[in-house]
Amino acid sequence: MNRIMKEKNIIISLLFLILAFTACEDHLDKQPLGELSPENFYSTAEGAEAGVNAAYSYLRHYDLVGLPFIAGGDIASDDSDPGNKNNKASIEFDEFTFSPSSSLMTNWYSGQYVLIGRANIVINSESEFVFEEDLQKRILAEAKFMRAYGYFNLVKSFGGVPKITVLPELDGDFIPRATPEEIWQLIDEDLEYAITYLPERSEYSPANLGRVTKGAARGLLARAFLFRNDFEKVERYAMEIINSNEYTLFPDYEGIFTYDGENCSESVFEVQATRSESGNKTGTDKYNTVQGSKAKYWDPEQGKFINNQGLGWGINSPSDDLEAAYEDGDPRKDATIAYVGDTLYDGRSIVVRNSKNHGTKYNQKGILPLFYDGTDNKVTGGGGGANNPANVRLIRYADVLLMAAEALNENDKPTDALVYLNMVRERARGDNPDILPNVTTTDKLGLRNAIWHERRVELAMEQNRYWDILRQGRAAELLQALGKNFVEGKHNLLPIPQVDVDATEGVITQNPGY
Secondary structure (H helix, E strand, C coil), X not given: CHHHHHHHHHHHHHHHHHHHHHHCCCCCCCCCHHHCCHHHHHHCHHHHHHHHHHHHHHCCCHHHHCHHHHHHHHHCCCCEECCECCCHHHHHXXXXXXXXXXXXXXXXXXXXXXXXXXXXXXXXXXXXXXXXXXXXXXXXXXXXXXXXXHHHHHHHHHCCCECCCCCCCCCCCCCCECCHHHHHHHHHHHHHHHHHHCCCHHHCCHHHCCCCCHHHHHHHHHHHHHCCCCHHHHHHHHHHHHHHCCCCCCCCXXXXXXXXXXXXXXXXXXXXXXXXXXXXXXXXCCCCHHHCCCEEEEECCCCEEEEECCCXXXXXXXXXXXXXXXXXXXXXXXXXXXXXXXXXXXXXEEECCCCCECCCEEEHHHCCCCEECCCCCEECCCCCCCCECCCEEEEEHHHHHHHHHHHHHHCCCHHHHHHHHHHHHHHHHCCCXXXXXXXXXXXXXXXXXXXXXXXXXXXXXXXXXXXXXXXXCCHHHHHHHCCCCCCCCCCCCCCCCHHHHHHCCCCCCCCCCC
């Protein structure tokens, strides 16, 4: 637990320095620098908000949106292949040969606890708050959402894990694993608080675009109940989002995943990122880069195509099985899968073959070409070093509609379920009435399969598929049919990182089969 205490000291010190520098400017309405110190940092609105912003910033970290996120959500599933021939970590997820010592386990597990630790620092500082009460509640609600998000990733991945809600004393004791039920209860409580005190999306000022909202909390809670097959509660929270009239499906499916589609009408929650010319790491860390492909783009200054080395090395390639899953004419296939020779949405970049890759398919949702600022000034789209300017879409309104459809069908309301399922299909078909006809069956099993199919093709390559087939109880059947080494009863959970088992002298126990 030393890491959490160190994290608090580092965060407070860094945030104090940031506020100290900004106070040297012309922010005369803020507390004078002489009255602000690390000891009373969280007593101010500036300090508390900076604290919760530290949690937001960690959402962009490699541990949370980089290869651990992609490998667990896509590469382990039937939707994706590793792509790169030389990336051992992604191949281990594809072949289910990972172990407690695999690097991505440590990244994914420890990364959630860093996020939780940052949220806990803010939550545990509530007694120090001496600013306006409504803002106090909002900041606490944002921090509790972050804590719930971290624990949601942990419990769906590892089962029961140590439950840490306060900053532990450094007395040498280790915290054992809580039960999954205890972790789910904490998630529920945190998100109920967030729903109560967060604003709706429309109630935020433009300056607060990207902060978590009441809709985001409801969406995450609906997803949390989906993993427990509590369909009455899934229906409740999904319908609260729908009835809020805060969100609509974006008319252009492909456009959702471009720069112009960031924070669009169907964005319920996404990780905010921007490219910094000074390199101060305000972008995501390799999320889109690792999904990109080599490409060439038309350079108007030179009047020719030149190689673009900023689009990654092709990890996370759409599988043949996913390609075959699309119905004839479904435009989402071309919006999701980029082939060698394709011109990307900027009209300039062309996908070319990368010799390090298997196959010729790439995740188009993850390929962000060079883009232009309106004056033909090139700004790198890809690139590592936590400076990738692309937002990560975590919850879309289409997902909410499909959660509602699934819950309504399971709750014996098939006619209502069809309304939301067909809304998603209608947006996908666009102006072409000859494709993606409305689903009409009210048979429970048939409609369930139709909804599961729609989730696959609508949300493909968005890091949902593996978790979906796990909760549906279909992982062994689907993955073994493709020759993957998924073992029922073992791979339903990931292994606890061996370093954590060893460091706690076995107080944190290992999952079965590892």
